[in-house]
Every structure is written in C-alpha cells, then in structure tokens.
Amino acid sequence: MKSILEEYTCGKAILPTMLEESDDPVVKTVQPSLKSGRKWKVTEAVDEAKECLKMIEVIGQTQTDRRGLGSTTVKWWSKTEGKEKRDMIIDEIRK
Known part of the structure; x- marks a missing residue:
C-alpha cells in the first residue's frame, strides 16, 4: 500500500507540470500559488525532480545489475513529451 503522504505529494506535483505543458499560451503563463x-x-520539489532527470541524462546509461549495457531501454528526458514527462517527474518525486 502507498502512503497517503506520497499520494498527496504526487497529486500536488501533477498540477504545475500539466499547466507548464499546456498548448494554450495563457495557461502556460499563469502559475497559481499552490x-x-x-x-x-x-514548485521546489518539481524543479528538483526535473534537475535530477536532466542529470541522469547527462550521466548516461549505467550498468546496475548483471545484465550487459544496452539490455534495458531507457526513457530520456529530452526525448519525451506530454504525459511521459509528467510520469517521469512523479516517479522521481516518489523516489
């Protein structure tokens, strides 16, 4: 079971990421105070998660188990868009 606090933080983090990636320019410029x-x-948690994802991309794919390099697929921050980016941010906040 997931904790209530974890679900609360992830739920709060979804809203600013959805507003930043909106197609409407007015919605992009309006940043509500949460x-x-x-x-x-x-905002600090979302910014920190984005920076961590960018740093992971700079470091590159590393070997973490006995399988060889290239045996797993990696989603890169710069190549994802929309819901995939939001999911990556939420996963990073959960970590």
Missing part, C-alpha cells in the same frame, strides 16, 4: 505547507513546497 499551498502545500511549511515543510514541503510543490
């Missing part, structure tokens, strides 16, 4: 408490800020 209240999330004192200890955790949504």
Whole structure:
C-alpha cells in the first residue's frame, strides 16, 4: 500500500507540470500559488525532480545489475513529451 503522504505529494506535483505543458499560451503563463505547507513546497520539489532527470541524462546509461549495457531501454528526458514527462517527474518525486 502507498502512503497517503506520497499520494498527496504526487497529486500536488501533477498540477504545475500539466499547466507548464499546456498548448494554450495563457495557461502556460499563469502559475497559481499552490499551498502545500511549511515543510514541503510543490514548485521546489518539481524543479528538483526535473534537475535530477536532466542529470541522469547527462550521466548516461549505467550498468546496475548483471545484465550487459544496452539490455534495458531507457526513457530520456529530452526525448519525451506530454504525459511521459509528467510520469517521469512523479516517479522521481516518489523516489
């Protein structure tokens, strides 16, 4: 089972990412202030997750188990769009 806090943080993080990737230019420019408490800020968490994903792309594919290089597929941040980017951000926040 997933914790309620984890679902709360991921649910809050979806909204700014959806607004940033909107096709409407007015929606892109409007950035609502999301209240999330004192200890955790949504925009900081999303920005940190994006930076981590960019850093993972700079580092490249590494070997983490006994299978050889190239035996697994990797989704790269710069080559994904739309829902895939949102899913990558949410997965990074969950980590």
